[in-house]
Amino acid sequence: MIRNKITILLATLLFVFSCMKKERSEPIENQTKFEIIEALNQGDSDRALSLALKGQRENPNDFEYYYFEAQAYSQKASVDVYSLFPLMKMEIFDVAVTEWKKQEEFEKRQKSRLQTNLLGESEEIDTSDLDEVNKKIQSTPAEDFPIELSELEQFHYTYVDENGLEVKEEQQFYCAYYLDISSPLFVYDEPMKEVVYIDKENVEDSCNSERNKEKVEAEVARIKERSKYTAKQNALSMVDRKRELVKERTYEQRYAKAFFALFDSIPILREAPTLTFENAENAILALRKLNIILNQSNIPDRLKNNTTHQMRLLSSYLIIGSYKNTTNLDGVSEVTDLICLIEPKQATSHYRYFLYGARFFMKSMRDSDLAKKNQENYIEYSQIINDAPEELTEEQIEDFEEDTQKFKNSRGC
Amino acid sequence: MKTSKKILKNLKTLGVVSLLTINTYSFDITHQLKPNGTFETTALSNSCSTMQDTSFSSLCNSALMPLSEQQAVSISVVGKSDGDSIDNGRDLIFDPISEELIRKLFEEKNFNSFTFNSNIIFKTSLFEINYTPYYLIADLYLFNPVFPEISLHAVNRETLRLTRGWTLIGDKEKFQTDWFLSMGTSAYYYKHSTANNVFSLFDLSFNPPESLISFENEYGAAGDLAFFFMTPYKFWPKFSLQFKNLGSKITRNKAANESAVQQSPYLLFEPYMTFGLGQEFSTFLGRLDFNLEMFHSYSDDSLFIENLTLGSRYTINLFSIYLGLSSYYQNFALRFDSETFKVGIGYAREEDMRRFQPTVENSVYTGVEISL
Numbered sequence: 156m157i158r159n160k161i162t163i164l165l166a167t168l169l170f171v172f173s174c175m176k177k178e179r180s181e182p183i184e185n186q187t188k189f190e191i192i193e194a195l196n197q198g199d200s201d202r203a204l205s206l207a208l209k210g211q212r213e214n215p216n217d218f219e220y221y222y223f224e225a226q227a228y229s230q231k232a233s234v235d236v237y238s239l240f241p242l243m244k245m246e247i248f249d250v251a252v253t254e255w256k257k258q259e260e261f262e263k264r265q266k267s268r269l270q271t272n273l274l275g276e277s278e279e280i281d282t283s284d285l286d287e288v289n290k291k292i293q294s295t296p297a298e299d300f301p302i303e304l305s306e307l308e309q310f311h312y313t314y315v316d317e318n319g320l321e322v323k324e325e326q327q328f329y330c331a332y333y334l335d336i337s338s339p340l341f342v343y344d345e346p347m348k349e350v351v352y353i354d355k356e357n358v359e360d361s362c363n364s365e366r367n368k369e370k371v372e373a374e375v376a377r378i379k380e381r382s383k384y385t386a387k388q389n390a391l392s393m394v395d396r397k398r399e400l401v402k403e404r405t406y407e408q409r410y411a412k413a414f415f416a417l418f419d420s421i422p423i424l425r426e427a428p429t430l431t432f433e434n435a436e437n438a439i440l441a442l443r444k445l446n447i448i449l450n451q452s453n454i455p456d457r458l459k460n461n462t463t464h465q466m467r468l469l470s471s472y473l474i475i476g477s478y479k480n481t482t483n484l485d486g487v488s489e490v491t492d493l494i495c496l497i498e499p500k501q502a503t504s505h506y507r508y509f510l511y512g513a514r515f516f517m518k519s520m521r522d523s524d525l526a527k528k529n530q531e532n533y534i535e536y537s538q539i540i541n542d543a544p545e546e547l548t549e550e551q552i553e554d555f556e557e558d559t560q561k562f563k564n565s566r567g568c
Numbered sequence: 569m570k571t572s573k574k575i576l577k578n579l580k581t582l583g584v585v586s587l588l589t590i591n592t593y594s595f596d597i598t599h600q601l602k603p604n605g606t607f608e609t610t611a612l613s614n615s616c617s618t619m620q621d622t623s624f625s626s627l628c629n630s631a632l633m634p635l636s637e638q639q640a641v642s643i644s645v646v647g648k649s650d651g652d653s654i655d656n657g658r659d660l661i662f663d664p665i666s667e668e669l670i671r672k673l674f675e676e677k678n679f680n681s682f683t684f685n686s687n688i689i690f691k692t693s694l695f696e697i698n699y700t701p702y703y704l705i706a707d708l709y710l711f712n713p714v715f716p717e718i719s720l721h722a723v724n725r726e727t728l729r730l731t732r733g734w735t736l737i738g739d740k741e742k743f744q745t746d747w748f749l750s751m752g753t754s755a756y757y758y759k760h761s762t763a764n765n766v767f768s769l770f771d772l773s774f775n776p777p778e779s780l781i782s783f784e785n786e787y788g789a790a791g792d793l794a795f796f797f798m799t800p801y802k803f804w805p806k807f808s809l810q811f812k813n814l815g816s817k818i819t820r821n822k823a824a825n826e827s828a829v830q831q832s833p834y835l836l837f838e839p840y841m842t843f844g845l846g847q848e849f850s851t852f853l854g855r856l857d858f859n860l861e862m863f864h865s866y867s868d869d870s871l872f873i874e875n876l877t878l879g880s881r882y883t884i885n886l887f888s889i890y891l892g893l894s895s896y897y898q899n900f901a902l903r904f905d906s907e908t909f910k911v912g913i914g915y916a917r918e919e920d921m922r923r924f925q926p927t928v929e930n931s932v933y934t935g936v937e938i939s940l
Contacts, residue, residue, distance in 0.1 A: 188828035192711045196674050226714045235714045464770045465715045
């Protein structure tokens with residue numbers, strides 16, 4: 156009985172052992188990453204950096220080590236939750252999590268601000284009417300183009316003969332009339348001007364005689380037919396002209412809005428961490444590493460999203476920090492002070508940081524909805540920024556300082 | 569004879585291999601409150617597989633069922649009711665966040681966990697049915713103050729378990745004076761909802777939290793197999809051997825393979841084994857139980873000594889004092905038992921992240937059981 160029970164027991168144990176599958180365990184690589192994370196948590200950026208570099212040497216295809224390297228440089232640049240805390244406290248943390256509905260307000264404020272106003276349209280300018288008119292003009296054959304003729308307005312050329320005597324109207328050999336040609340498809344109230352001109356057979360004939368009237372009517376009919384083609388071209392160029400005007404106004408509105416948005420953001424800018432040259436250089440090193448990650452095609456979503464957002468954060472830090480150093484923000488009390496209080500020498504000494512901040516910011520916006528909706532503008536601005544010189548020459552610095560002073564004078568600073 | 573020699577040789581090999589295996593760690597997370605756990609098992613750090621004839625014996629080791637004559641219907645709940653995690657959670661959610669709190673969270677208390685378990689148990693002398701409507705855990709790991717991220721692991725598990733035990737050798741009436749070997753099995757059905765996500769503070773600021781946390785459901789069945797062995801000799805310890813979660817589809821390595829910052833539950837849902845040694849002593853006032861338990865998960869090789877746990881219980885009439893000690897957990901708990909009502913409170917020092925936990929977490933567990 157006991158032997159049977161032992162046999163059953165052993166058989167059960169053997170069965171159980173055979174059911175147990177030993178799964179492969181995770182290599183030590185994750186431990187290194189964890190140590191890097193803990194070093195960052197403790198604020199030990201040197202250790203985090205050395206472990207990240209070691210990880211890169213041992214695992215060159217694992218871009219998470221580049222990400223960790225960027226974190227270490229960013230920590231050296233003092234861009235972390237502690238330095239940004241006054242900013243975040245103002246905008247996010249000043250209320251309890253239970254009242255985070257205000258997050259939506261913060262999001263709305265952020266999205267309508269500088270980047271939208273500078274890069275794209277915060278409000279959609281409605282050009283659908285223009286598009287409709289354009290379509291209608293294009294689809295109307297020239298020979299059927301609708302035109303409207305005004306009343307003929309007779310005029311006379313006055314001139315003097317060889318004796319210096321004014322030649323009177325009834326002594327002239329022609330009849331001349333002004334004719335305005337307009338169209339319901341013109342977007343501007345600017346009729347085309349034509350002159351109807353007929354020669355009299357006899358100078359004594361009145362322009363109102365039947366014969367001359369017939370001649371005038373025939374000329375008008377001829378002009379009408381000819382004008383249809385010209386009117387269509389005129390209508391199309393009017394549409395183009397109006398589009399340009401709308402665009403110009405949009406830019407003006409946009410820059411005006413951007414300045415007002417910047418003015419509204421002054422309390423936030425004041426709380427932004429101060430930029431030192433050392434911090435700025437570390438921030439650039441971090442951005443370069445993040446750029447390497449963003450240039451890869453097959454990286455995990457988490458890494459890609461974090462890299463994009465952090466690139467925006469660091470580049471904004473460079474721009475805002477540089478702007479803070481070049482402008483006496485405490486003295487800003489109205490919108491024009493944003494320009495009036497710029498110190499040109501400081502601005503030129505921060506040129507490199509403005510440039511890198513702008514470059515990496517545009518890079519981070521590459522895949523955003525905003526850039527996709529305003530692709531033309533995005534490409535244009537990116538090109539301008541990428542083509543900008545790495546350093547300013549002495550001449551360029553002098554020119555900038557002169558131009559800034561002139562601009563200030565023109566604005567009554 | 570030949571068979572038993574072979575078995576002994578195999579066991580020796582297993583022991584040596586376990587002692588000499590190399591450490592490899594992913595981001596492991598474990599909890600004292602296990603899916604089938606109660607206040608008592610938690611207070612003992614789950615080192616209780618040789619403590620027979622208690623109300624929690626069959627939950628600790630199903631092979632102890634033949635030695636229990638209790639029959640009851642009971643409802644029990646246990647959970648973390650106070651401590652560092654609770655305080656941090658309260659500060660984060662209900663008060664404006666301060667820089668001091670943020671710094672504390674990153675540098676000292678960047679791991680916060682919450683656990684809760686509930687059981688409805690129908691116990692007879694032949695079998696036991698245990699329904700767990702909610703077994704909840706939520707682990708939050710906050711990291712990287714440069715670009716803050718949160719690693720969240722949350723589980724909501726529901727199980728229905730049937731437990732049965734058999735005496736293989738000996739007689740339960742004479743178990744203390746004769747050789748005794750029993751076997752127990754549990755079969756259970758589970759619905760396992762889990763979320764294991766990593767998101768940044770930036771994501772949290774611009775998206776509703778529910779869009780960042782995605783739960784996956786898994787359904788399945790698994791079982792436990794347990795053995796209990798006792799000799800008639802007073803100074804020989806009692807032995808137990810358990811194989812937990814056999815056939816479970818919940819594994820560890822999937823999460824661990826994906827990222828260093830994703831949490832990997834350990835000694836909770838995946839198959840693992842335990843080996844226990846214990847003894848009990850009757851004293852003038854009451855009864856003293858000791859148990860030494862070793863846990864081993866098959867999904868990685870971990871140091872033998874790190875999973876060694878000592879559990880001790882001293883019972884005086886209606887009061888019991890519990891002690892649980894291991895490398896990562898130290899517990900002290902008190903429980904009051906009446907016929908129908910049991911309540912317990914325990915103080916614990918925990919390191920759920922094991923060697924990666926930056927500072928020890930202080931927790932308070934509370935457990936209530938009502939017998940109908």
